[in-house]
Amino acid sequence: MTDIVEELKWRGLIALSTDEEALRKAFASGPVTFYCGFDPTAPSLHMGNLLQLITMRRIQDAGNLPLGLVGGSTGLIGDPRPTAERVLNSKEVVAQWLGRIRVQVERFLDFEGDFAARIVNNLDWTAPLSAIDFLRDIGKHFRVGKMLSKDAVSARLNSEAGISYTEFSYQILQGMDFLELYRQYGCVLQTGGSDQWGNLTAGVDLIHRTEGVSAHALATPLVTKADGTKFGKTEGGSVWLDAELTSPYAFYQFWLNAEDAKVDEYLRYFTFRSREEIEELDRATREKPHLRSAQRALAEDVTTLVHGADQFRRVEAASRALFGQGDLAGLDESTLRAALAQLPTASVAQLAPYFELFAETGIVPSRSAARRAIQEGGAYVNNAKIEDVDAQPGRADLLHGRWLLLRRGRRTLAAVELVR
Template sequence: MSHILDELQARGLIAQHTDIEALRATLDEGPITYYCGFDPTAASLHHGHLVQAILMRHLQYAGHNPLVLVGGATGMIGDPRDSGERTLNPEEQVAEWTQKLANQLSGFLSFEGENAARIVNNYDWTSEITAIDLLRNIGRYFRLGTMIAKDTVARRLASDEGISYTEFSYQILQANDFLELYRRYGCILQTGGNDQWGNLVGGMDLIHKAEGASVHVMTTPIITKSDGTKFGKTEGGAIWLDPTMMSPYAFYQFWLNQADADIERLLKVFTFIPLEEIDQIVAESLEKPYLRLGQRRLADEVTTFVHGAEATDRVKEASAALFGKVDPSGLDGDTLQDAVAELVSAPAEVGMSVVDLVEALGLEKGKGAARRTITAGGLSINSVKVEDPEATITDDQVLPGGIILVRKGKKNLAVGRLS
């Protein structure tokens, strides 16, 4: 693409924006400074935040200067939800989560070179504002009618619970962030999710009123699946980016299991693969859907971006081991544990009869059936066929993490676990 805005639009990364041609002209004049804010409402970012990080990286690749804002102050207040007041988290927890988010975000952008990213915390300036400063120097630029008219605020006001002054004031604090970054760093573009449009425009209006300057805002769409439902929920909840909250294996499997109809859009939004190459991947996937080429490339790219190439390789090796394609003995214990987390398991110990383990795992009903399966060559341990129905579990069959992979036939896989 000849222009970064054309690239972002072609990838479906732009939902709403202010004067797009004015922004295009500004970008053409030379590098600009832009920012996106991330509030610490949990101990980890999730896939929705990933869209913002990817947009920021595209802009940085194009030569512009990113500011990554972590909301040490706004995280203590909380953006109003559609229903129900937020529970205010303890200050110590907000501070801890703020640092965790900063650490995660530092892996998504480059902090070297002429347009190195910079992490800022809005607690640094918000904590210095007195109540009089807030009302006199910032609040006077806000009109109550405009604040009340915002969608979330309007819904909350119409509800039985209403909305507290605390959450109602959030939009002032976020708007002031844009003003501060404009004054400190010359920041003239704010990006965010489409649900943040009202807050983003509030910051733009504040700068216009307080400084007489024109700045820009741009949002990314809320990602949905081809059937119109929201993208990114699993039985376990959100798609967390922290490996302690969602293992790299589970993360990889989430992307691998996406529907064919969603692959083209997901490749455009969540990867940096050139658009021409994405067209080729999609075409090949249509010709050979059983190979799941698009899903595999998507899972590889996103997992590598979030967790690194080494973690992706470990995950792929673990997957291959479960399907009997590679020797599982060389895998690390943590990855193997993650890979078998959803499989049927039973306690095992060295010296235990293989027949007893097969019965305990429910792979056969009774010892006689287990012996017949072994005699017929239908059972393997760690991808090695068991030939003796009187065999016992040996030390060398225990994989890292205390795992023993027991397979009946091609599809029935279970796990013996040493305590």
């Protein structure tokens, strides 16, 4: 058992709270039943959801009872985005995605012991409800003026796109979830991201109006880059928790490339390392940033948490091997494919001299520049120096009969794929 409020505050995880002292007292006299919701508006959760899952586990480990809500009904609607109306997915697609997301949520919570977690689906209490009952029993407690003040709603109202009644009603559905979980399980706390604050407080208000009791909401900060812009997008898209959408190698590299100015924050947000460990890693970053000790610890912990220790060992070995610090030929095909997918790649129908392949990948500006790199001893294939400027690879040089790893200097990498 820990003082979970102090733990969350030290980690910087409380951006907004309805009443921090009241929440502290509730935890002290606990256990507190709490929930966080995850909508199947995509086939996988992403790094923003990961922060919520880890926060849930912290609160559970402090001796409280988590409810992981999968949004079978709210996923059919979609939380309003500030920019444009969502495209509604079919019921069949939402049901399929819900199953995948439920499995992801279950991986992060403990379903045994005195504080066992429970998975709930809001379609169970929404589907049987008639439109008339919904309007009479739930809708009458919401004031349109307050609903219009929500950030996403007001942003849409002031845009050309406007907002449909469908998305406008989302906050009523989420508020009803909190009320239903209060009635069924005594749930008195909802957690979520700070961009969800309006939806979180809608449930708090609804419980107060209908039940005459106080409930709590706690919002975590948005994860941002050092310049303050929202984080969670890479050049290839969202950082997904599903290995089919973001490979374990790409996932590992995402965390390994964390900015020095933010890595301490990410360690507090996304790992279970102690204050002493994180402070030591922060000192190492300031004193010897080139070693990237904090980034390596972050990438190890988060990759292991999401994909398991075996996948972490594979992707770390691949990361080292790409730069000549491990056995490149010993990498399994799927890991090598994922690693090379992050590099500039030239697909060729037949093998050619190395100077042509270097130019084809774009890591040198021309064939003559590639020749110079080879002559100066700065060109490598599969981590072996190319000695002859006119050398050409054979099929025996191909990794898994398919790829070549080219390197110029110490860190400029590219791949060649022989396509048949």
